[in-house]
Amino acid sequence: MTRVVTKSRVGADGVLHLELPLGTPEAGREVQVTVESLPPPMTQEEWRAWVCRTAGSVTDPGFERPPQGDYEVRESLS
Numbered sequence: 001m002t003r004v005v006t007k008s009r010v011g012a013d014g015v016l017h018l019e020l021p022l023g024t025p026e027a028g029r030e031v032q033v034t035v036e037s038l039p040p041p042m043t044q045e046e047w048r049a050w051v052c053r054t055a056g057s058v059t060d061p062g063f064e065r066p067p068q069g070d071y072e073v074r075e076s077l078s
Helices: 044-054
Strands: none
Touching: none
């Protein structure tokens, strides 16, 4: 059996309902379910602070942007 990862939300009643179609070859097999709470998503301010912390953080002197190539020449639309 392959590993299946899914995200779901706990209902207002505090109950998590899962329906995972695994296919008939898996019928009758025992499975293990692990539940982990996900961290809350970053606020816009937390995201901005993270971006500001990472800006300029590469200190490798050999790090450089490779050539990006030339723009494609296209036929005029008019």
